[in-house]
Amino acid sequence: GDSVTQMEGPVTLSEEAFLTINCTYTATGYPSLFWYVQYPGEGLQLLLKATKADDKGSNKGFEATYRKETTSFHLEKGSVQVSDSAVYFCALRGGTGGFKTIFGAGTRLFVKA
Amino acid sequence: EAGVVQSPRYKIIEKKQPVAFWCNPISGHNTLYWYLQNLGQGPELLIRYENEEAVDDSQLPKDRFSAERLKGVDSTLKIQPAELGDSAVYLCASSLSAENTEAFFGQGTRLTVV
Numbered sequence: 001g002d003s004v005t006q007m008e009g010p011v012t013l014s015e016e017a018f019l020t021i022n023c024t025y026t027a028t029g030y031p032s033l034f035w036y037v038q039y040p041g042e043g044l045q046l047l048l049k050a051t052k053a054d055d056k057g058s059n060k061g062f063e064a065t066y067r068k069e070t071t072s073f074h075l076e077k078g079s080v081q082v083s084d085s086a087v088y089f090c091a092l093r094g095g096t097g098g099f100k101t102i103f104g105a106g107t108r109l110f111v112k113a
Numbered sequence: 114e115a116g117v118v119q120s121p122r123y124k125i126i127e128k129k130q131p132v133a134f135w136c137n138p139i140s141g142h143n144t145l146y147w148y149l150q151n152l153g154q155g156p157e158l159l160i161r162y163e164n165e166e167a168v169d170d171s172q173l174p175k176d177r178f179s180a181e182r183l184k185g186v187d188s189t190l191k192i193q194p195a196e197l198g199d200s201a202v203y204l205c206a207s208s209l210s211a212e213n214t215e216a217f218f219g220q221g222t223r224l225t226v227v
Contacts, residue, residue, distance in 0.1 A: 004155075036218075043117070044156070044204065044218035089155050099144075099211040100169065103155030 002027040006090045006104035013080055014112050021075040021107045023064075023090035031092040033057075033066050033073040034101070038087045047075075047088070082111045115139070117219035119205050125225045131193035134222045138186070138207030145182055146216060147190050148204040156204055162188065163211060195226045 007022040025033065035047040035057070048057035053068035062077045073090060090104040118137040126132050138145050143164050148156035159178070161169040164185035173180065177196070182188040192199055202223050206216040 041220075043220040044206075046215055046217075049215070091155070098169075099161065100158045101146075101156075101216060103157070105153065105155050 002031065002092060002102050004090050004092055004102055004104035006088075006107050009087075009106070009108040010110055011107060012110045012112065015082055016079045017111075019075070019077040019080045019084075019109070021088055021090075021109070023073045023075065023104060025071050025073065025090075025092050027071075027092055029094065031094040033064070034091040034093065035062070035064055035073070035075050036089040036091060036103070038089065038106070040086070044089065080109070080111045082113050085109055085111045117205055117207055117217050119203075119219035119222055121222055122220060123223050123225075125227060126195055128197055128226050129194040131191065132195050132224060133192075134190045134203050134205075134224075136188045136190070136205030136219060138188070138205070139217055142207035142209055142217075143185070144208045144211045144216075145188050146204075146206040146208075147180060147188070148206065148218075150202040150204055150221070152201070159190070161211070168211075192224075195224075197226050200224055200226045 003026045005024050032051045034049045036044045037047045038044050048059040050057040050066035056065045064073050064075045087106045087108045089106045091101050093101045120135050145162040147159040150156040160173045162182045180190045202221040204221045206218045208216045
């Protein structure tokens with residue numbers, strides 16, 4: 001079945017450092033790909049999405065490119081802030097799972113001032 | 114516009130007791146989801162509703178879990194009886210339709226079974 005694998009955390013960075021969180025997926029068909037973020041004490045929020053190969057999703061300085069050839073959707077940000085500290089989830093929807101969103105295990109990010 | 118509202122936020126119960134969670138989706142959203150999130154893991158779908166019909170409940174443990182969505186709006190998820198292993202966060206989400214790709218999540222209900 002479909003699955004999402006993302007790098008284990010926690011990831012600890014200093015403010016203004018470059019961030020990469022790796023995400024790879026396994027799916028048949030042409031799924032849509034997402035990054036969700038969960039801030040402490042809050043629900044999941046959609047951060048960005050891409051619906052087809054080579055699409056780049058971007059929001060709040062974060063970006064990710066849908067790479068079908070490497071089945072990847074890595075999250076990047078050029079300069080992180082303390083307020084970016086959260087758990088980030090990579091997810092897919094629309095492969096063999098149909099309308100079910102399949103999530104990775106999440107990667108916790110800590111940003112130090 | 115109000116988001117997805119869930120209650121209660123936290124619940125502590127003894128094992129073998131029943132428990133219920135409530136979800137009010139975003140107005141106009143036809144599709145409603147219940148997800149289970151264990152500690153350190155991503156959410157996993159329990160059940161999906163299209164209006165009042167449960168169209169995907171394949172992951173719902175039907176021996177102890179039940180759900181309903183009367184009138185195609187609010188939904189409740191029930192566990193009876195609860196077991197220690199049910200301790201987790203229960204998330205509700207909604208979207209305009211199943212085809213619409215963006216789902217909006219509530220804050221979740223954190224259940225602790227002691």
